[in-house]
Amino acid sequence: MSNIVPFDFNEVLAVAVEFPGVKIEREEFLRNNFSSRFDSEMVTRIVQTSPIRAGVNESVLHEIARDCIDYEQMKVSALSFATGCGGLVGIPADLAQYLAHVLRISQKLAYIYGYPEIFSIEGSIDEKTQKIILLFIGVMYGVSGANKVIAEISKSLGGKVGKDILRAALTKTAWYPLLQQVCKQVGIKVTKDALSKTTTKVFPVIGGVVSAGFSYYCFGKGAERLHKTLRENPVR
Structure with missing residues (x-):
């Protein structure tokens, strides 16, 4: 394990955020994923309000969500195989790329x-x-209390619009302490998980296969956990 590079989770996260394609533009995403299913008037309504407020059926939302999960899951698995075949490498670089897909x-x-x-x-x-x-990473990694904060935020966002409304919602004093605790635990949880996976990279090709399979499973499990939380607590 001597080749493992010590790292600070917040610094790795900051690197992940700056990767090309990480920031998803909401309007572009919604138009790309709903235009093949609805006419332009309906798509505009979806963008201006939300898929749920526009009246999109739950089965359609589930189908689109599953397609998105499958796509990112395959991408992260391929990435993990490539990095795993390199033997033991710097964990921050691998983790940053994994977090980019998260x-x-x-x-x-x-x-x-x-x-x-x-x-x-x-x-x-x-x-x-x-x-x-x-918070979203916390839900994916099963951090205690993260799904509860999601539920509270979704309630506070109900019926409201605007790009800054989400940030304003974070100041709600009733559950802000829990949010703070979740944020602290996320770095600890992700760091431990990242270090525990280093043994899969000792043998290049075998490490690539194991790493890819492990990432495919873990990413899919985490994404489904977040999917379930958001599906049960949508912003209405």
């Missing part, structure tokens, strides 16, 4: 189930944006 699926699922734009207009990762991101 961020992508988080945004996609959030937009399907009624969330406003995740990143600010400038695309920056300010403190509130980081908390939103950590």
Whole structure:
């Protein structure tokens, strides 16, 4: 394990956010995924409100969500195989690339189930944006309390629109302490999981296969966990 590079989770997350294609633009995503199923008037309504408020059937939302999960799951698995074949490498680089796909699926699922734009207009990762991101990662990694905060945020966003409304919702004092605790636990949880996977990279080709399979399973499990939470607690 001597070749493992020590890392700070927040720094790795900051690197992941800056990868090309990580930031999903809400309007573009919704138009691309709903235009083949609905006419232009309906798609505009979906963009201006949300898929749920526009009256999209739950089965359609589920189908689109599953397609998004499958796509990101295959991409992260292929990436994991490639890095795994290299033997023991710097974990921060691998983790940053993995988190990039976690961020992508988080945004996609959030937009399907009624969330406003995740990143600010400038695309920056300010403190509130980081908390939103950590919350979604927390749900995917099974951090205790993360799904409860999602439920509370969804309630507070009900009937509201605007890019900044999500950040404003984070200041709700009733459950803000829990959000803070979730954010602290996410870094610890992800770091432990990342270090525990290093043994799969000792033997190049075998490590690539094991790493890809493990990433495919873990990513899919986490994405389904987030999907379930958002599906049960959509923004209405």
